[in-house]
Amino acid sequence: MADFDKVLKCWAVVEADPDAIGGEVLNCLFMEYPDTQKQFPKFAAIPPAELAGNAAVRKHGGVVVRKLGELLKAKGDHTLILKPLATTHANIHKISLNNFKMFKEALVKVFAAKGLLDADGQAALRNVMDVIIADIDGFYKELGFQG
Incomplete structure (x- = not known):
C-alpha cells in the first residue's frame, strides 16, 4: 500500500x-526496445525520428497512463x-508479459528524467508495476495465453 501512495504523490x-x-x-x-513498436500496428511504420511528435502516439500514451492511474488508485484491488485489459492484451493484441516489463522500465526512466520520482519513488513504481505484471501473468495463465 505504501508503494502505491509513493507513486500517487506525483500523479x-x-x-x-x-x-x-x-x-x-x-x-x-x-527507442529503448525498438521491437515493441511492431506491437502497435498503427505506429509500426512511423520512423523513429518522427515518434516523439506524433499525435497518435501521444494520444495512445494518454490512454495508457490514464488506465495506469486507475490501477494505481485501486491500490492492488484492481481485478475489475x-x-x-489482460484479456484484450492476450486474445486480441497478443502482448507478451515481457513487453509489460519493458514498459515498466520506460515508465520509470521517464518519471525519473522528469523529476517526478526520486530513487525511493522509482523503486516503489517498480514494485507496484511488478504487482500489476504478476496479476496480468495470472490472468494470462487463466486464459491459456503463453505470453
Missing part, C-alpha cells in the same frame, strides 16, 4: 497532461480493471 502532474507524459513513455519504450 497529479501526470493527470495534468497525460497525453504528453504517456507519449514520452511510449517514445522511450520504442485489470482482467479485461
Whole structure:
C-alpha cells in the first residue's frame, strides 16, 4: 500500500497532461526496445525520428497512463480493471508479459528524467508495476495465453 501512495504523490502532474507524459513513455519504450513498436500496428511504420511528435502516439500514451492511474488508485484491488485489459492484451493484441516489463522500465526512466520520482519513488513504481505484471501473468495463465 505504501508503494502505491509513493507513486500517487506525483500523479497529479501526470493527470495534468497525460497525453504528453504517456507519449514520452511510449517514445522511450520504442527507442529503448525498438521491437515493441511492431506491437502497435498503427505506429509500426512511423520512423523513429518522427515518434516523439506524433499525435497518435501521444494520444495512445494518454490512454495508457490514464488506465495506469486507475490501477494505481485501486491500490492492488484492481481485478475489475485489470482482467479485461489482460484479456484484450492476450486474445486480441497478443502482448507478451515481457513487453509489460519493458514498459515498466520506460515508465520509470521517464518519471525519473522528469523529476517526478526520486530513487525511493522509482523503486516503489517498480514494485507496484511488478504487482500489476504478476496479476496480468495470472490472468494470462487463466486464459491459456503463453505470453
